[in-house]
Amino acid sequence: METLTTDVLIIGSGAAGLSAAVYAAQSNKDVLILDKGVIGRSGSSTGAVQIAGLGEWSDPGDHKQSYLNDINVSGRGLSDPQLTTRLAEDIEPRLKQLIDWGLKLDKDEHKQVAISHTSGHSVPRSLSAKKGKTGLGITHTLRKKATNSPHIQTWSDVITVDLIKASERVIGAVVFDLTTNKTYFIQSKAVVLTTGGIGQLFPITSNPVQATSDGFSLGLSVGARLIDMEQIQFYPVSIIAPQAIAGFCISFYHYAKLFNNKEQRFMEIYQPDTLEDSTRDKLSIAIASEIAKGNGTPNQAVWIDARDAIEQVKREFPHEYKVCNDRGVNLAIDRAEIGPAAHFMMGGIQINQEAATSVPGLYVAGETAGGLHGGNRLGNNALSECIVFGAIAGMNAVKEAERATILSVDPSLWKASSEYISHLFSATNGRVRPFQLKDEIQAIMGQHASVIRTTEGLETAEKQLKRVEHNLASIKITNTNVYSRELLDAIEVRHMLRTAKAIIKASLQRQESRGAHYIEDFPQQSETIQHTFINNKGGKLIARSQPVKGGPT
Amino acid sequence: MKKINVNITRTDNTVSTYQVDYHQGMTVLNILEQIYRHHDETIAYRYSCRTGLCTTCMMMINGKPDLSCQKTAELGKDGNLSLAPLPKGTTIQDLVKEQ
Numbered sequence A: 001m002e003t004l005t006t007d008v009l010i011i012g013s014g015a016a017g018l019s020a021a022v023y024a025a026q027s028n029k030d031v032l033i034l035d036k037g038v039i040g041r042s043g044s045s046t047g048a049v050q051i052a053g054l055g056e057w058s059d060p061g062d063h064k065q066s067y068l069n070d071i072n073v074s075g076r077g078l079s080d081p082q083l084t085t086r087l088a089e090d091i092e093p094r095l096k097q098l099i100d101w102g103l104k105l106d107k108d109e110h111k112q113v114a115i116s117h118t119s120g121h122s123v124p125r126s127l128s129a130k131k132g133k134t135g136l137g138i139t140h141t142l143r144k145k146a147t148n149s150p151h152i153q154t155w156s157d158v159i160t161v162d163l164i165k166a167s168e169r170v171i172g173a174v175v176f177d178l179t180t181n182k183t184y185f186i187q188s189k190a191v192v193l194t195t196g197g198i199g200q201l202f203p204i205t206s207n208p209v210q211a212t213s214d215g216f217s218l219g220l221s222v223g224a225r226l227i228d229m230e231q232i233q234f235y236p237v238s239i240i241a242p243q244a245i246a247g248f249c250i251s252f253y254h255y256a257k258l259f260n261n262k263e264q265r266f267m268e269i270y271q272p273d274t275l276e277d278s279t280r281d282k283l284s285i286a287i288a289s290e291i292a293k294g295n296g297t298p299n300q301a302v303w304i305d306a307r308d309a310i311e312q313v314k315r316e317f318p319h320e321y322k323v324c325n326d327r328g329v330n331l332a333i334d335r336a337e338i339g340p341a342a343h344f345m346m347g348g349i350q351i352n353q354e355a356a357t358s359v360p361g362l363y364v365a366g367e368t369a370g371g372l373h374g375g376n377r378l379g380n381n382a383l384s385e386c387i388v389f390g391a392i393a394g395m396n397a398v399k400e401a402e403r404a405t406i407l408s409v410d411p412s413l414w415k416a417s418s419e420y421i422s423h424l425f426s427a428t429n430g431r432v433r434p435f436q437l438k439d440e441i442q443a444i445m446g447q448h449a450s451v452i453r454t455t456e457g458l459e460t461a462e463k464q465l466k467r468v469e470h471n472l473a474s475i476k477i478t479n480t481n482v483y484s485r486e487l488l489d490a491i492e493v494r495h496m497l498r499t500a501k502a503i504i505k506a507s508l509q510r511q512e513s514r515g516a517h518y519i520e521d522f523p524q525q526s527e528t529i530q531h532t533f534i535n536n537k538g539g540k541l542i543a544r545s546q547p548v549k550g551g552p553t
Numbered sequence B: 001m002k003k004i005n006v007n008i009t010r011t012d013n014t015v016s017t018y019q020v021d022y023h024q025g026m027t028v029l030n031i032l033e034q035i036y037r038h039h040d041e042t043i044a045y046r047y048s049c050r051t052g053l054c055t056t057c058m059m060m061i062n063g064k065p066d067l068s069c070q071k072t073a074e075l076g077k078d079g080n081l082s083l084a085p086l087p088k089g090t091t092i093q094d095l096v097k098e099q
């Protein structure tokens, strides 16, 4: 296997990875950023509509403390105060820097930076760029900066198979180049993981096809600790039918109305004060409960009616209006069928305020990191997290690289990875195609680990995932050309299985309902607030609980 | 079920033809997913967001560049749905360009 070297290796090129690269490159260290898709255009970052933040434009009643309070309240006691404080402190300088680098925030009719309200935030503080294509605006700005840097090398279409550890440190990664079918060991002084989320573990998701949870599995494999993996945010109002846009997120639900199949505006019962302008966890549970009660449409959805606010919808969310219209749903005339879709992993690899993990040499940022959002992420705080902690991870990875040296490494360290890749090339006589294994995982997670969970269901999921693991041994791959979707699916499904198991374990561990984790056997929130942790001990996943820092509040 | 005839220009410039199940409202990307799953596991195409934002799914559709995730599957003048890689740049495989 060919070995390449770099000072800092960044895996994943969404808003978090690109931020890490750009900040790391402010030193004179060599930075390599790679992605299994096209650099800067393959993550959830592309789809993000707005970003929450502070700046000279902020509402007079807005400041660090009120932002911090909102995040902590929303996190249902599970947000790590070190992380929330760092976010509130750093968001203003990071946004300012992006603006200096060319990001243009959208303006209102008075030519002032437009700030809008988002459910759960006590004051309007959501900003947008490129008319609601903020994620694209941010990744474009960062990508341009990265391509212009002499210290940054970018590499598209290369998937990370394994992280490699020596003497308790992460020292690099084994990657597979889909365009040449070559495997490489990339040795680096520090690694930053920014691989995004888990949406593809579920049958209906807002996430891009690349969101196959690879980072969580990579972290687990080198002994990093996962925190609160049961806390999965389902985006409550996503299109269910037509299938071509299933999972597409509707942002304007706070000024639309939701109806069940009995024509009841059911939020009047669940949240009479806020109605549809509620937080995502509560709204998802309400919608899923209505569907479970048989009050949904034949497609297992409820209706959204935006006709009374259609001018505002067209003005503020033209892209969403158009995508629905192009698929035959004209929101000016029709109601649309919506329901919860897997959207965001609030848990993840545990980091401290320096974006460092428990494993030396490994930094994590963005959606792959856990601990900031607790039990419910506030809308528009994911991009804020990416630009703040991406930058921190990049800068700290450089500091680590300054201290570390590249040592000669024994090739036996990547022997298992090499054998695994060879096995994929000789799996022509197998039984199950990789996409079928993905389908199996999605069906299991969709049925048992969605918005409403039960202990029995989770235990069933655990058993069914064991069956998938068994089937993985009989994988069938017949296309070994370059850019083989089968090889890509196969490498991804191995990561998916590992992360799915961690999610089920964490969900069984939390014997209460808190935040996005709603389990029918334990419908109440317990008095002590605990985190769930998942560790990998010799290939076996171990779950435990631990009270949050600072004790019960 | 209704079927449509899909012609795809491959890496070596040959054209592969598939008869694919069709229901109303399907996008070109939906058709490609059907082909990968049920007809030909070697077909190579690229996409990410499925919502018209990333533009990585761009290809020639009935002779015009378009986003396969947004474009409704329709027959061209010759009665087929014809797909080919974008003419500019290096082709990695089938419909996948270097980006």
Ligand SMILES: Cc1cc2nc3c(=O)[nH]c(=O)nc-3n(C[C@H](O)[C@H](O)[C@H](O)COP(=O)(O)OP(=O)(O)OC[C@H]3O[C@@H](n4cnc5c(N)ncnc54)[C@H](O)[C@@H]3O)c2cc1C
Pocket (backbone or CB within 6 Å): A011, A012, A013, A014, A015, A016, A017, A034, A035, A036, A037, A040, A041, A042, A043, A044, A045, A046, A047, A048, A049, A050, A051, A052, A135, A158, A159, A160, A161, A194, A195, A196, A197, A206, A207, A208, A210, A211, A214, A215, A249, A343, A344, A365, A366, A367, A368, A379, A380, A381, A382, A383, A384, A386
């Ligand atoms: C439709 C949608 C709308 C959203 N709207 C908003 C919003 O309005 N505001 C907000 O704040 N947040 C929003 N979010 C959430 C937010 O966009 C994401 O949480 C955030 O962008 C994640 O960024 P990231 O950099 O961590 O990961 P991503 O942007 O997902 O990037 C991860 C990258 O890693 C790559 N990768 C993954 N695995 C591997 C591997 N094994 N090897 C190599 N590369 C790999 C992927 O290809 C991808 O390019 C939205 C999410 C979605 C899906």
Ligand code: FES
Pocket (backbone or CB within 6 Å): B047, B048, B049, B050, B051, B052, B053, B054, B055, B056, B057, B058, B067, B068, B069, B070
């Ligand atoms: S898949 Fe992103 S634009 Fe089509």
